[in-house]
Amino acid sequence: MTKRTAWALCVSLLCAGTQAAIADGSQQTTLTLEQGRKLALHALSNGDAQLALNVSRGLWEADPKNPQTYSIIASAYAHLGEHTAARRAAAKAYRYSDNKTLRLSAAQLAARAALAEERPTLTQVWLRRAVLNSHSQADEKRIASDYARVRALNPWSFRLNGSLKPSSNVNNGADSALQIIDGDPLVGSLSGNAQALSGWITDVDASVGYRLRSTETSRTSLGARVFVHRVMLSDGAKIQAPSTENSDFSSTYVETSLKQTRIVGARKNRLNYGLAVGTSIYAQNTSYHFARGSLGYRWKLAAQTHFSLNGSLERRHVPGKSIKDSSIYALSGALHHRLAGGNTLSFSLSLRDVKSDHIRTPYSSASLRASYAFAKQIGPAKISTGLTFGYSDYDIYLTGNRQAPGGRQDRSAYGDVTMVFPEHDYAGFAPTLRVRTGRKFSNVSRFDTREFSVSLGIQSKF
DSSP states (O other), rough: OOHHHHHHHHHHHHSSSSSEEEEEEEEEEEEEEEHHHHHHHHHTTTTTTHHHHHHHHHHHHHHHHHHHHHHHHHHHHHHHTHHHHHHHHHHHHHHOOOOOOHHHHHHHHHHHHHHHTTTTTHHHHHHHHHHHOSSSSSHHHHHHHHHHHHHHHHHHEEEEEEEEESSSOTTOOSSSSSSETTEEEEEEEOOOGGGGEEEEEEEEEEEEEEEEEESSEEEEEEEEEEEEEEEOHHHHHHHSSSTTOOOOOEEEEEEEEEEEEOOOOOOEEEEEEEEEEEEEEETEEEEEEEEEEEEEEEEEETTEEEEEEEEEEEEEEEETTTGEEEEEEEEEEEEEEOOTTTTTTEEEEEEEEEEETTTOOOOOEEEEEEEEEEESBBBBBBBEEEEEEEEEESOEEEEEEEEEOEEEEEEEEEHHHHHHHOGBTTTTTEEEEEEEEEEEEEEGGGGGEEEEEEEEEEOOOO
């Protein structure tokens, strides 16, 4: 009897018991399950994957939920090039183990097998499970690097952001019940639901993209995005506006897009352009359908500095009310500079002009934002801050039969601080805390608003 046959027969006799016997001529050898595992590992280390697999099958019959056995089976299948079987065995090793070291190894085995199957999205899932069981920052950085390489290979891309926040003004309502235009308090008063209502806001922003074509200098991709905004009014808000429901302030935005990006010149500047169509729903009714064309360019001014300029033209159609159809022209520029210590300073300016035949719709606006992001953690958090100043001008504003002289002008100022807690992540997703406060001032008191909100969210670390 050959050694291979003896080992295979030995382990095949390991059924429900903890030991087995094998006869070879006049000799009989009794092995425990642990000895059988050592035989399988020895076979595997010597490149005899088939023998390791045969041994492991006997081990599995004796103990069908042992994670070490599944780990050996996964490695054996991987050596034999049977990647689907390897991934499934690694998944069972992960499922049945409560040991972080073994679960890390199993997740990495499953990730490698999924990549060999040319299933990069599944590979990314297993890499995130590997992060859950990493032992050190070095492990995490290595897995993050692997994740970035797989993401570059994957034609599919996914993004998910979410937040939950209490707010003193969930409906963007007025500060007071008085309706004042240019200092004149005789216009009337505002209803409860036109004033600021407190409560909770939940936002979920999800998008998926698919790379249709890619070369060294260009990429064409198809995308879809869904943004869901939901409000839950506080008890005080329900008393203030008893006829108002949560759904009155809910909104949903759906978009599909086609985009192309090109690398231009030796500095690898980027030109991008695209088309998008979609629908906006507010208070359970369709607000408008839209089609948008966009064009942008990103210049690399220096090693640590880049500037981008983006423009778009959007046409909106309001179902059943074509007089409210509008065209939106938008132009924005942004400058980003990385400082010597790694901190980032950014400035952006956005301009917007809305045209429509409807008397209440046209307006123009501008906003300026300055932000600063710290590269290093401050205590447990990575911190970024920002200030935003805005101005809007409506040539005509009517309330009832009263027209605001000179139209309506809004001025706003907001500040925000965002904290990311990278050491408290789950599968590479870290919790975030964002505090935002500010005011909007208007010559029409209906649009004098205050905001203070604290948002809890999540953000991917890689």
